[in-house]
Amino acid sequence: MNLLKITKRDDLPTSKAILIRGAAILLSLVCAGLVMLAFDLNPIKIYTEIINGSLGTEMRIKQTIIKAVPLVVTSLGILVAFKMKFWNIGGEGQIVMGAMAASFIALNFGELPKPLLLPFMAVAAMIAGGFWAFIPAYFKAKMGTNETIFTLMMNYIAIKFVTYLQYGPWKDPAAKGFPKIAQFSDNAVIPSMFGLHTGWIIALVLVVLVYIFINHTKKGYEITVVGESIETARYAGMNIKVIIITAMFISGGLCGMTGMIQASAIERTLTFGISMGYGFTAIITTWLARLKPVAVLFVCFLFAMLIQGGAYLQIAMNVPESVASIVQGSVLFFVLGSDFFIQYKVSIRAWSKKIVTDDKGVA
């Protein structure tokens, strides 16, 4: 006989849900700490150094923000797709294609004045990223293909394609045979403010826009309905195919925007490694933020701290950066698991029959 009794909770007070999630995060840090101990690393030192390395000086805070920007923008893109339960794991490829389109404009129209060139690059990047997401969305809408594998394969194709450009037709002849693409002109670089590129303003504006889009527009509402139940959407007479394709175009467009920001402000050129895994990390952050745009902002900042703190660990303590990814994975495992305790109540099965029926009445 099963000793544990599991019943569904109807509603859990928010404070208690936060408590459960907080406990899960704490446990995950302990668990990741045990892994570190197993490798002769002092977890307390590592955690303090991660915080120190990401927030310790003004310069480090700026670095953390710079790393949060692509994460926020990509997460917003992923969020739009996930709202619809469309598993877009093609963020990497959409970033790369966005960066490619922005670079195409920057390299060919570099003489245009900044206020004209930058929006031109941004639009091109969003269209390219959106197009890269449109392809799997089209097949999903038309025949119901599995989008997970489709979007993933599109990543590799995009990266191989840009590698081809970098080693082939776009190779900078001035680089003396070195396989790199030419640097952008100054006009194609996002301006800086307080020693920080202004991508963070773009990210904040996009958070607001996506929030309004999801919560206060008809299209946003339709996306949520399709995500919750295709049957309901169909019954309500919504055009599901159009919704899927539009939402994915927006999703890919946002990821493409990340590509433009990274190419313009960080690399000032195009490289095949430009996405740096942000497309995958954004999946975690989006899920942890429970698909809420404002929460995305906070979760992404915390993850940027992990990334920046990890990079600092590598330089300052000669501890591998990958410690941070173990912490990331561990946090998500525990938070995923903790959802169970938010949705269900686990109690030890009572022996007396009377109490069991009472329990049923409550449940």
Added chain:
Amino acid sequence: MEIFLAAAVVAGTPLLFATVGELITEKSGSLNLGVEGMMLMGACIGFVVGLSTGNPLLALGGAALAGAGGAFIFALITVTLRANQVVTGLTLTIFGAGFSRFVGQNMVGAVIPAELRMSFAKVNIPLLSDIPFLGPVFFRQDSFVYFGYVIVILSTIYLFKTRVGLNMRAVGENAAAADASGINVSLYKYVHIILGGAFCGLGGAYLSLVTVPIWQVDVVGGRGWIAVALVIFAAWNPIKALLAAFLFGGLSILGLRLQSMGVNVSQYLVDMIPYIATIVIVIVSTMRNRKEGLPPGDLGNAYFREER
């Protein structure tokens, strides 16, 4: 041609292990997208154990255990705690990548000792290796490849000819019905997720012990994802998985082969072929609306008796 096909078998063997592993997992109703992560964990632990002990069996055992360990985390979170399988699988991939980079930090460039490499030297199987054409392609390989054949045969028999295999397929097709007929759904799911993970770990170990016996970061390089697609292509059938894995092994080395033949084509464009082919496969297998070759009915759904 025979040389090329024999090389395709070698290139396809890691895919074969991972594909059969994921196939078993999916047949029991779980969609574990952590194949790439489990392969990386297996590749890494297999390499560490191989490097420190020089014993091939211990190395393989370590790799299988590492993959199984990753799969156990997945099972715990998705079966017992009923979390979303897609997100959990993705997390496992990210975790596995971090794990392998972390554990392998001081091994970059390390080489598997010659003694251990000799254990995976080519062995000609008597009689079979003399068959024209097929012999040189399939039966002049290393013992690890033969192990792959054995796994395909055993899993085919297990899935389609045994009672336990039937029960397991029932769990994957309709967990509620299986439960009603007295099958322990959670136990079946756990066992097959973990078994599948062990195979994925072995697939990773083939890459780090045999294909390139030098430790390098991200040695798996997306093969785990191709394996997920190959399961669909193989229509959840281990024999077809073998053919699919070798076909893709061939595609993945086509670029180098063409270049060495003097064909003037960019290696990076040829490298796209396996990924484009995977997409074509996903589209084609969605289009052909046959009764066989469909995914298990309950694939990807968490089972909760109380909510039936």
